[in-house]
Amino acid sequence: MFKNIEHLVRLAVVMMIGVLGFVILRAAVVPHSFGQYGHYRGAAIGEIASRPVAFAGHETCEACHTDVVEQKKLGKHVVVSCEACHGALAKHADDPSSVLPKKLDTAILCARCHEANGAKPKGFPQVATAEHSGGLACDTCHQPHHPKIETAEIKTEGKK
Ligand code: HEC
Ligand code: HEC
Numbered sequence: 001m002f003k004n005i006e007h008l009v010r011l012a013v014v015m016m017i018g019v020l021g022f023v024i025l026r027a028a029v030v031p032h033s034f035g036q037y038g039h040y041r042g043a044a045i046g047e048i049a050s051r052p053v054a055f056a057g058h059e060t061c062e063a064c065h066t067d068v069v070e071q072k073k074l075g076k077h078v079v080v081s082c083e084a085c086h087g088a089l090a091k092h093a094d095d096p097s098s099v100l101p102k103k104l105d106t107a108i109l110c111a112r113c114h115e116a117n118g119a120k121p122k123g124f125p126q127v128a129t130a131e132h133s134g135g136l137a138c139d140t141c142h143q144p145h146h147p148k149i150e151t152a153e154i155k156t157e158g159k160k
């Protein structure tokens with residue numbers, strides 16, 4: 001029926017070797033638990049769950065630092081969580097005497113949220129930090145947990 005059918009046979013053999021190679025290679029490299037629950041590695045769930053927890057959560061911080069809670073309640077930073085500024089501190093919360101938090105650099109921290117930017121809502125308090133602070137650390141004037149300055153004697157330039 002076909003002339004020179006051996007060409008087709010050779011082609012079919014080459015393709016079968018290719019398919020077989022793919023199947024063997026796939027069985028060798030796809031992890032055992034792949035597809036157990038869905039299109040991912042089932043064992044990944046256990047691995048992620050066993051990682052140490054990095055964040056303690058603000059309720060944990062508040063149980064010990066009640067003075068800070070009182071300060072925070074009085075100002076608008078009441079909505080900002082402890083670890084949003086202080087970073088993940090589960091290790092400190094577990095063992096506060098041997099793991100002390102790092103000092104924060106307010107020039108970086110406060111600017112992260114308050115650097116003036118046209119994309120921010122108009123009502124959000126924002127300043128051109130370099131001009132506004134005159135190079136001083138933000139907590140020279142602002143109490144970080146209660147940032148509104150009540151005594152309005154301090155005058156600054158560049159405040160928007
Ligand atoms: C089990 C009680 C406890 C818990 C929970 C705890 N702390 Fe502390 N924290 C302490 C103690 C004690 C100190 C050391 C105080 C000192 O030496 O003046 C401290 C110190 C600190 C300091 C440094 C103060 C300084 O003088 O440098 C910061 C910042 C701080 N804690 C933040 C946090 C945050 C944020 C959390 C929640 C993730 C937290 N702490 C959870 C007990 C606790
Ligand atoms: C808006 C950012 C911000 C938030 C939110 C915040 N802190 Fe602070 N906190 C600071 C800065 C800045 C300092 C002063 C620099 C430093 O100690 O690293 C500070 C200092 C501290 C200190 C040491 C001295 C002090 O003033 O009492 C403790 C303890 C502390 N924070 C705990 C907390 C806890 C607990 C919470 C949550 C209830 C919290 N902070 C929320 C920014 C913040």
Ligand code: HEC
Pocket residue numbers: 075076077079080084085106109110111112113114123124125138139142143144147148149
């Ligand atoms: C994670 C974001 C975040 C960081 C970091 C942060 N703030 Fe704020 N800040 C806020 C929010 C949210 C408000 C409340 C805005 C509102 O409701 O209008 C606020 C309000 C303020 C206000 C206005 C207070 C008032 O009563 O009008 C000042 C001043 C201020 N922050 C200073 C600081 C200083 C200084 C630092 C650094 C120690 C800092 N903020 C760090 C989020 C942040």
Ligand code: HEC
Pocket residue numbers: 106107110111114124125126127129130132133134136137138139140141142147148149150152154155156159160
């Ligand atoms: C020399 C003192 C001083 C320093 C340093 C300073 N501020 Fe202020 N800041 C003020 C005063 C005074 C006001 C006006 C009173 C108020 O709103 O609390 C103010 C207001 C603000 C406001 C509110 C603006 C608004 O539109 O309501 C923000 C946000 C702010 N400062 C952030 C910062 C940040 C971030 C830093 C550090 C880069 C900083 N400040 C450093 C004195 C200072």
